[in-house]
Amino acid sequence: MTAVPGPPELTFLAKLSVNVGSPIDLGITPEGHRRIVPITGGTVSGPQLRGRVLPAGADYQILRSPELTELDARYAVELDGGAMLYVHNLALRFGAEEDIARLNRGEEVDPALIYFRCTPRFSTAAPEWQWLNHTITVGTGQRRPGSVEIDVYTVG
Template identity: 75%
Template sequence: MTPSLLPGAHLPEPPVLTFLAKLTVQVGPPIDVGPTPEGHRRIVPILGGTVQGPTLRGRVLPAGADFQVLRTPELTELDARYALETDGGAVIYVHNVALRHGRPEDMARLNRGEHVDPAAIYFRCTPRFSTAASEWSWLNNVLAVGTGTRMPDAVEIDVFTIG
């Protein structure tokens, strides 16, 4: 049951989202662990990629992986861990947790590496950043959200900081 507001009450203002960057993450073929007590597990290697934003620009380093659990035919939980290197040489660690949801037939095609219309898949994430680089230390103290698109050999993520 949805709580109702008192007559005359106003909804709170949502937080401001500020575009940080588009991450294009190149991925390799999944390593299929198989059905486990937690769900069907897969590990998707991260091979590299690009980072393009108004201020944050660089590359995705060829290290890390996306640890996936296919919970149901409609839902996949993602837990990606990898690093970015800025054009200035700073290294930023990324821990990105996501949900991908769609019709069973669309999710099956996506998991086989086939193209699926991004509009048919709900793909949202919450990347967290960690770095020792002083010029990027503000990333240690913000939350971010993103929208993702899975392609056969890459994932595109539009990342927004939450103000």
């Protein structure tokens, strides 16, 4: 009999606190209702990664329905010590129509009411951080007025 492998271990990597600007609403396109949310800065704090989110990038959103939003954020991080990381984070945010509408207006919503999961990918040329180039990470997110907080975990 073949042993069934256990689930992969998750190890906390860092909290990404990403500051965001006012959304640019592009309207309803053939793909769905599109918005672009500028990324204006932020911080990275954790046992392994520490640094700052650079004011370069955006979250390209598609509001698929009143309850479901697809997120595609792309931005840069400068770690303490100067190493640069590129972050490409794909996410789904789902909740009751009225709660998602409140989030989209920039209002505070209890994070327990929103399913917000993501798969950040990191890319870097820095030798000491090369392991991030081949490591899968997952995260849980919370949308706050003016920011997004993401707890990122490596998948072992």
